[in-house]
Amino acid sequence: EMQLVESGGGLVQPGGSLRLSCAASGFTFSDYSMNWVRQAPGKGLEWVSYISRSSSTIYYADSVKGRFTISRDNAKTSLYLQMNSLRDEDTAVYYCARDTNLDIWGQGTMVIVSS
Amino acid sequence: DIQLTQSPSSLSASVGDRVTITCQASQGITNYLNWYQQKPGKAPKLLISHASNLKTGVPSRFTGSGSGTHFTFTISSLQSEDVATYYCQQNDDLPPALTFGGGTKVEIK
Numbered sequence: 001e002m003q004l005v006e007s008g009g010g011l012v013q014p015g016g017s018l019r020l021s022c023a024a025s026g027f028t029f030s031d032y033s034m035n036w037v038r039q040a041p042g043k044g045l046e047w048v049s050y051i052s053r054s055s056s057t058i059y060y061a062d063s064v065k066g067r068f069t070i071s072r073d074n075a076k077t078s079l080y081l082q083m084n085s086l087r088d089e090d091t092a093v094y095y096c097a098r099d100t101n102l103d104i105w106g107q108g109t110m111v112i113v114s115s
Numbered sequence: 116d117i118q119l120t121q122s123p124s125s126l127s128a129s130v131g132d133r134v135t136i137t138c139q140a141s142q143g144i145t146n147y148l149n150w151y152q153q154k155p156g157k158a159p160k161l162l163i164s165h166a167s168n169l170k171t172g173v174p175s176r177f178t179g180s181g182s183g184t185h186f187t188f189t190i191s192s193l194q195s196e197d198v199a200t201y202y203c204q205q206n207d208d209l210p211p212a213l214t215f216g217g218g219t220k221v222e223i224k
Contacts, residue, residue, distance in 0.1 A: 035213065044202065044215060044216075044217050044218045045151075045153075045159065045202055045204075045215045045218075046215070047212055047213040047214065047215065050209060050213070059209060059210050059211065059212070061212055062211075062212075095158055095159075100206040100209060100213060101149055101161060101164045101206060102149065102151070102159070102161060102204065102213075103161045103164070103170070104161075105158040105159055105160070106158065107157075107158055108158055
């Protein structure tokens with residue numbers, strides 16, 4: 001079964017940092033680009049970041065540029081999101097999703113930024 | 116950036132009704148338009164890619180059509196298990212971004 005499982009969410013103070021992980025299984029991870037998508041409580045979906053298969057191409061939403069860093073380890077079939085300088089408005093469920101068609105999603109991990 | 120305007124934002128219909136949602140792009144995206152279903156408390160699920168390609172295993176009552184700037188998503192006969200929020204999403208304009216429509220919440224009358 002193709003699966004993505006996120007971890008690393010939690011409660012953090014404004015200005016703090018958090019690292020999210022996404023473990024992939026059931027497919028050849030290195031064959032696919034990956035994305036992070038978030039959803040604030042009661043709100044719609046917002047794309048956060050994209051990374052190509054070889055990590056050679058990376059894009060970020062303007063709202064996180066300069067604060068978040070996406071990376072991947074194909075040997076470990078894992079995707080990461082390093083989040084620094086966190087703000088209240090970063091509070092959301094964070095999902096990892098496969099390919100730009102977002103055809104497989106994880107279950108999400110909750111990040112709460114609050115003092 | 117390309118904007119996607121989805122309408123209506125919510126609707127209420129009876130079981131068996133035909134339900135239609137539209138998604139308007141701010142500029143042409145050929146057929147790079149996907150539709151997702153998100154049930155409460157769950158992750159989104161891809162239903163239709165490239166405007167009209169039904170993902171394997173998705174019931175045939177779900178259909179998509181359109182190209183360029185105007186797209187339509189239809190549930191031919193609404194079922195109780197279709198209660199969810201539906202989103203359109205474009206992947207023609209990366210960079211700078213993948214973008215989503217605002218969502219349509221579908222409820223049973």
